[in-house]
Amino acid sequence: MAKAQAVSRVRLWFFRLLKIGIALGIAGLIMLAIAVVIAMQSLPGFDALKSSPNGQMIRVHAADGTVIVSLGPSYGRWLSYDQIPEVMTRALVSVEDKRFYMHPGVDPIGMGRGAWRAFERRGQGRRIEGASTITQQLARNIFLNNSYSAGRKLREIVLALAIERKFSKREILELYLNKVYFGGGAYGVDAASRKFFNHPATELSLAEAAIIAGLVKAPSHYSPTADAEAATGRAGVVLDVMAANGDISQAERAAVDLGSVEMVPEKAQDSVRYFTDWVLPQLDDLIDEQEQPLDVYTTIDLRLQRAAVAAIKGNVPGGAQGALVSLDRDGAVRALVGGLDYISSNYNRATTAERQPGSAFKLFVYLAALESGYSPDTRVNDSPVTINGWSPRNDNRKNVGEIDVRTAFAYSVNTVAAKLGMEVGFASVADMARRFGISTTINTHPSMVLGTSEVHLIDMTQAFASVARKGVAVRPYGILKVATADGEVLYEHKDDTSRVLVAPWVAAGMTDLMQTAVNTGTGRNAQIGRPVAGKTGTTSSNKDGWFIGFSSGITTGVWMGRDDGRAVGGLAGGRAPARAFANYMKVAVANRPVETFETEVTLPEWQLEPDEEAYGQPDNGMMVDENGLPLDAPVSASETDSTGETESPAPPAAPAEAPQRIDQRWIDEVLGRGQRTPPASQPSPRPSPSQAAPARPQG
Known part of the structure; x- marks a missing residue:
């Protein structure tokens, strides 16, 4: 009898706690929903987010077209979703957020897997990694910063949910691919393509798209301007993931030769900076454009320099x-x-x-x-x-x-x-x-x-x-x-x-x-x-x-x-x-x-x-x-x-x-109009070399 009463009391407390938990969960969801609605209302419109950020990028070219120096943050041409090659969007989604088209802005499966990995590495000072969706990364890049705290992570989640409610998946990818940092000073896929491959992003090949997609994980480490070998190595991982996820076939993966990709790191010489320091201030007198990225083609000949x-x-x-x-x-x-x-x-x-x-x-x-x-x-x-x-x-x-x-x-x-x-x-x-x-x-x-x-x-x-x-x-x-x-x-x-x-x-x-x-x-x-x-x-x-x-x-x-x-x-x-x-x-x-x-x-x-x-x-x-x-x-x-x-x-x-x-x-x-004749008033011709010369002044 006493045992039955104890079991009954446990069940009672369990159901009470369950009710409290459910009530708190519902309250939390309501508060989250309210926060998301408020965030949605405060979010700028799509066109406002497309506007160019502060800081003008200037690429300076030598006479042969070589980029000798890039100044300022590099923001390339804004590309609409339809202008971005499909291989680029597939590569990015596959390696960064393979459930992008299914989740509401936050991926519970990814968060759970990240939490479990953090638990396994407890005591090593590691935080949850690899759990951020593309939408969360976009929220962090546009509205927050990279400092890690529980409060910042919560705001990131709220903003990601709000972004998903306000914008379509295509718009989110368009914003992301035009604003994310790809290393080497390049913001956006077009800037990265121009910087690393010297052509617009509309011309990206599968291999080039894999290189750029691989840069998001660690832009400074994998940037071709820092380490071309590391960049291609990371691109190989991206291609393997794409093949595993079914975004490309195994035949397509096998056909990609990353070693044949021509990457164009900067070839600036220190001495050329004397020239650019002299020439770039002249832009203020030549043009009025202060926002769009510019290509400045100069007269400097690198061989002669x-x-x-x-x-x-x-x-x-x-x-x-x-x-x-x-x-x-x-x-x-x-x-x-x-x-x-x-x-x-x-x-x-x-x-x-x-x-x-x-x-x-x-x-x-x-x-x-x-x-x-x-x-x-x-x-x-x-x-x-x-x-x-x-x-x-x-x-x-x-x-x-x-x-x-x-x-x-x-x-x-x-x-x-x-x-x-x-x-x-x-x-x-x-x-x-x-x-x-x-x-x-x-x-x-x-x-x-x-x-x-x-x-x-x-x-x-x-x-x-x-x-x-x-x-x-x-x-x-x-x-x-x-x-x-x-x-x-x-x-x-x-x-x-x-x-x-x-x-x-x-x-x-x-x-x-x-x-x-x-x-x-x-x-x-x-x-x-x-x-x-x-x-x-x-x-x-x-x-x-x-x-x-x-x-x-x-x-x-x-x-x-x-x-x-x-x-x-x-x-x-x-x-x-x-x-x-x-x-x-x-x-x-x-x-x-x-x-x-x-x-x-x-x-x-x-x-x-x-x-x-x-x-x-x-x-x-x-x-x-x-x-x-x-x-x-x-x-x-x-x-x-x-x-x-x-x-x-x-x-x-x-x-x-x-x-x-x-x-x-x-x-x-x-002027070529006649033969040279000394003026009549001139003295006799100068002595020949064999004649003795007078003492000479020096100069």
């Missing part, structure tokens, strides 16, 4: 930095090196740094002189001169008297440059520099003719390129075309040849002078086995070395020096910079036809000078710079300084002899 990096690193003196800019004939930037290593210093010495150009600035002095009537054969006088208390000296501290303009330029004779500047006017020289693209402040002190105003390397290279283009303005540019992910062209570069800076015969005369400087003057190390025209530059105490020149349609400028402005022993424009120029240009013009200039090389009055004299080693063995000063000596105001100012003004000294001017016959010859 590698050659440029090698040329700078292989020639720059120890402790110094180097920079290089190379322009095609229309101004397209083919290579740009802003320093030895972008990672250690992203300061762009090619486009941002301002340094004194030394005698490379004489380009503008001689352009102004040629435009005012001088010719390469015009006689000038190399004699001491003082202008407002400033007395420039030649490197060897010698003066040789009457010479022609060609010789003065080839050997960078400072006194002649000073006299030409005084003759045409220092303001005219400054105007010529600005005309040719110098954007920095240019002083008009007499010493400015020797390059005391600071300039950008890219501006100087632009100026030389305009001479190479026969006086037509060249403006450096790096962007060829900008397009959206759909292929809509927002901008396309058009060459402008309408702005003429100087007459063609002036540019031809300047080229005449510069090719002589390379063949027999201070720029001999820049020779590459075909016609080259250029100019060296070395600043006070060898703080900066420059060489800028052109050949076969390519103009290249090289600068070397220290960031702190300290002297670099042995640095001269005709040494390391000229050698770097030659190393690079041999690669740059290798596939181009040889181009001759309007005038053939004409030997200056002195054909060749010894290296020890060409780079400032006078008879006493003391090294001097292009201003004729000892390398370690301070620059006195009576000689030159960075501003060209003087301490004790003095009346200007006129040249010892007025120069003879150009006549029309020389212009006709340059």
Whole structure:
């Protein structure tokens, strides 16, 4: 009797607990239903969820189409469900949520299996894994975060149930495949396809779809940009699961060759970042699009970029930095090196740094002189001169008297440059520099003719390129075309040849002078086995070395020096910079036809000078710079300084002899309208190479 009563009491308590449990369950379901209804009402509409997220993706392409860098989150083109290949949706559902089309947003079977696995691994600090449906993952990606807590998991479940009530299965898959993160900065299947396979997601093959579907589990680990082998290994697992689930046949599985899939990881070089840092801010001036993903097609040639990096690193003196800019004939930037290593210093010495150009600035002095009537054969006088208390000296501290303009330029004779500047006017020289693209402040002190105003390397290279283009303005540019992910062209570069800076015969005369400087003057190390025209530059105490020149349609400028402005022993424009120029240009013009200039090389009055004299080693063995000063000596105001100012003004000294001017016959010859005949006012022809030459100034 007592036993029966005990059993009865147990049954009573059991049914009471059952009723309580059922009541609590019903209450919980009611509360869950209410939460789901509230969540449904708060969910944005489908079109609102389709809107592009914040952050614009920009893919930068080299001239050959190679993606050199991707910036910002990558959001590809939005694809509707019907535009997404069926193999992609099947692969994703099979590996991530095989009961997707049956559950209401939460998979009880999956949750139970996940809980059992967690129980088996109890004590190992593991949480329930593998239980989230595609809908739950979508809720987490759009509305929540990846931090794990019971409260966050409950909100995820509520949102997943609400999403299933508000949207169809097709809409859920469309949202998921366009928003989920696939690694490598790519959000959405189209961005992933473009990044890893270089084509839209509408063209995905079964093998490619398997690779992308496999990325969801661990995007960073399986991303082809991180580990291509791991990506294909995971794709093999996806294909096996698809075959096991009946989404593909065993024959289809066996036919897939994952090893044949061409994946395109980024091939960015650190040095290319100097170029992208310069070019990408220009987008704001070219287009207004701020949201759509963009493809920016640029002018950079990766082969030439590698050659440029090698040329700078292989020639720059120890402790110094180097920079290089190379322009095609229309101004397209083919290579740009802003320093030895972008990672250690992203300061762009090619486009941002301002340094004194030394005698490379004489380009503008001689352009102004040629435009005012001088010719390469015009006689000038190399004699001491003082202008407002400033007395420039030649490197060897010698003066040789009457010479022609060609010789003065080839050997960078400072006194002649000073006299030409005084003759045409220092303001005219400054105007010529600005005309040719110098954007920095240019002083008009007499010493400015020797390059005391600071300039950008890219501006100087632009100026030389305009001479190479026969006086037509060249403006450096790096962007060829900008397009959206759909292929809509927002901008396309058009060459402008309408702005003429100087007459063609002036540019031809300047080229005449510069090719002589390379063949027999201070720029001999820049020779590459075909016609080259250029100019060296070395600043006070060898703080900066420059060489800028052109050949076969390519103009290249090289600068070397220290960031702190300290002297670099042995640095001269005709040494390391000229050698770097030659190393690079041999690669740059290798596939181009040889181009001759309007005038053939004409030997200056002195054909060749010894290296020890060409780079400032006078008879006493003391090294001097292009201003004729000892390398370690301070620059006195009576000689030159960075501003060209003087301490004790003095009346200007006129040249010892007025120069003879150009006549029309020389212009006709340059333009191909007749044979070259020296102007009647010219002295007798220059002495032949076998004749004794006078003492030579150095440059």
